[in-house]
Amino acid sequence: PSDSAGAKRLASAGLGIVTLPFFLQHEKDLGLHARLQVVQKGRPGLEKWTLVAQKGRVKGVEGLSGFTIYSNAGFAPGFVKAAIGELPANAKVVKSTQVLSSLRKAASGEQAAVLLDGPSAASLASLPFADKLEVVTTSPAWPAGIVVTVDSRVSAKAWAPIEKALT
Secondary structure: OOHHHHHHHHHHHOEEEEEHHHHHHHHHHHOEEEEEEEOOOOOOOEEOOEEEEEOOOOOOHHHHOOOEEEEOOOOOHHHHHHHHOOOOOOOEEEEOOOHHHHHHHHHOOOOEEEEEOHHHHHOHHHOOOHHHEEEEEEOOOEEOEEEEEEOOOOOHHHHHHHHHHHO
16 A cells, blocks of 8 residues: 555554554654564565665765655655765655666666665666666665554553564
């Protein structure tokens, strides 16, 4: 579901597995509590996010003035800011799940940069235009997924047996 539909669904369910950007975006409004870290089979428990732009075009985050930053985490500007750093006032963050077309924009010289999750960054070198892109910055390693509960829906007493089953 979309970000808003996912938030509505999680609020009614009371328990879910979410990404770190989703958690940070909705922690306060849904009363989310991070309970456990999720590790997907075949992937590391912690994931770095990587900002890429056209090679030689951007020297540091301050060089993103006037740029559009595309990311599947674009719905959570606070997360993007944490991953990249303080953006110039005229930089725009846009949610986009079209990673390849966003990378093509950046490689072709548009004022575009792309914030990639771990798997997308790992496949960057396989692109035919990879030599036209370069890494601007990389975030620290953070949890890729989190088991969360909604404060008003899952009490500490109700959580205890769920936690035991999951661990």
